[in-house]
Amino acid sequence: MNKNINTRCVVTGLGMVNAIGKNVEECWNNALNAKEGIAKVKSVDSENCYAHLGAEVADENLEKNDKVDRVAVLCMQASKEAMEDAGLTITDEDAKRFGVIMGSCVGGVVSIENYIENGEKTEDINKMSIGQIANNVANMVNAKGVITNIGNACAASTMSVAYACELIRAGVGDVFIAGGADAFASVPFAGFTALHALSENPCSPFNHSNGITLGEGAGAIIVESYEHAMKRNAKIYCDVLSAGISSDAHHITAPRPDGIGQMYAIRKAIEKSGIKATDVDYVNAHGTGTAKNDEAEFLSLHEIFDANDDISVSSTKAMVGHCLGAAGAIEAVYAIKALTDDKVPPTIGYSDEDKEALKEKAGKIDFRPNDMREKKMDYVMSNSFAFGGSNASIIFGKAAGNVNETENDEAVYVTGFGIVTPVGNGVENYIETVKNAKNVEEVSLMSALGKEDYDKFDIKLAFYRKLDKLSTMQVVSGLEAIKSSGFEFTDENAEDFGMIIGTGDGPLTTVYEFQEHITKEGNQNGSAFNFPNTVYNAAGGYLSIKTGMRGYNVTITNGNQSGLASICYAANEIKQNRAKVMLASGTDENSAVMNKLYTQLGQVAGAANDIYEGQEGVVLSDGSVTMTLENASFAKSHGAKIYAEVAGSAMTHEGVEIGTIAGSEAGLEDAINEALKNAGITANDVDAVFGFGNGLKEVNEIEKKVYASVFKKAMPVINVKNYVGEARAAAATLAAAHASLTLAGELGDKQNGYIFDGASVKKETIDTTGFEYVLATSYAAGGSYCVVVLKKVK
């Protein structure tokens, strides 16, 4: 049975900073006045490069803050403006239903450059990842709900707005700051230089189409349930109707020439919004200005909108450049301003000759060259397409529309696993390790993949040689999960199959090495081969290319807990009828680079020991763990083996300093209580916890303290990190996978574990035969927590 979940999601505040302004008003007025923000780059050395232009934010337009990376400075400034615009003040009670979802492509890459070029300072390390962005914003505004980042390159911040609405409609929050940021930096500049994708002249979308101009900036949107907004008498800009998200399953950098991925996303957004294509008045296009993008996008726009009497399309990238992970949010703000002011911003840079040439390509569509136009509008769309083949389309409306979002009441089942760890690849290897109670012995462990794995899943040289290790681990664990679940799909229903990838550090090793190379060889010598792997969603992109899965495909990143948060996210996609099957993964890489960084942070143990008895620091490790989640009727339709049910979940945040969790007990306590409530059970019903202790004193202490206060009884705790080390997001997913295997009896009747009782932790053999409800728990440095409730299926 489906029920409607058409909670109105409204926009109540906007914030923006980019090359043509420090706030929404400036950015908007300058766009209407066709102001170009593109000039010779200052923050990056382009001397020996063939292209020299960029759309940078002037330093005087940016608040000073040396404590965070430039990407966070941008994001915090836009978020602050949005909060003030919305007139939001957050009480402690509100805070738990207030979340932050930020999108980014390159995250703290400026800090990676600083680290390498300016004395390898410890303070730069915690600023490197995308993960810190939403944390910094959450701490600034006291948000304690769902805090995460989306890492889908240039579509990231369209997805963040879409995810915020999904969470409001799922009932897990009332208010979100959604948006994204990216800072101008050497890595993307050198990377796009290597790909010959930069234009020598200011980018010219839908016109000369000879490349992009990079930009930087941030966009922030307060997305709020209508009810919440009305209760506090908020000013409402418009409704966020719905969105469409898809994957090309085609190429890691280029869009599908046939446009079908884009078209699916656009059509899905229209269908879910309950409007018709002919109702759309304006599209803020992806419009990067590369030949491949513009060709595919012309095709999609004509195919879908040629029946419209008067549809306008423009690319604001001609003025503010391609702001990568911030592009979606910045362009969403432009689309919202266009809608509410009834003014279409132009695509600038057309000569009279260009305008003539455009007429032929444009047909009936008004591509708005050079000048803004006033017209009455009811519905606008913003499109974003990214590396990895990611597509996202979102619709804003002046009225509530006829939103067509539903939720089913079927169970979500765990039906398969893929496990890549340093102690061996494949579920059977992991089961052996647990049954033999074989604990890790080294303090730094790395997974190994080779011919045997490639042959097992028919991965050819032409494919795997392109992948970095993070992506290789992801592809192998994903393929194993699919194989073990035994589901099949065809080209016709490939959009019903998707994935959520969770990662803490993402491709940090690849990005670091790319930066190291250009520091030595110059920005003109970046590697075209390695650059595609610097985006966080490359791993998920490759998996979709290899499998042909064209559905929802998002990479989330907020520390270790991303590997459990991926399960929450994936289960919600199935509940909300956007997918029949979702893969939920946790993947993180260990390497010489990662080892050096974690060692410098003082987190790596001197010796491996029992997690709760004597080990001081973590055994740094890696891996990729994927769980297949399916809705009950689909699982039944192909006779899937069911290991467990995902019965409930929660994500919380208790902001503390970036890099630690000391003092964030309340976050874990809330996460457990909320997850229990979500599953409809009480603390008394919980039979065991699959925990997250890793040898760091502050982490182990929080676990001990909170389990004692929540459960008020002796609680069996099982910890996968004794077997595989601190594999970060992979260990978080593995906790849930191990829990599911335990509930299904795959690990025997008894296994090693602990009894947590008040302040005492005792090693014990745990009889698991009576388990009915268990929890998987995880944390992220900074104070984010995720808890998943798994239930035995009889």
Next chain:
Amino acid sequence: MNEKELQIAARIKEMLSENLNIPAEELDYDIALFGDGIGLDSVDSLEIIACIDSEYGVAMTGVAKENFYSITSLTKYVVENM
């Protein structure tokens, strides 16, 4: 191939192996690099162009496709244009 050509071919092979992650044992001098052979694509060709430019100062941007067919044809082009 003469000695000089052999030297260049060996260096090109080494660069392909290192920069494009192709096991050296797969790289016969005459195997098709694109299409059905090794399966290189347009991003790889950018990397090949960059390598040959930095190693030999030979610009291959916009050069006809057949010159990229194999290590042998790349070597021939480099020798003729050095």
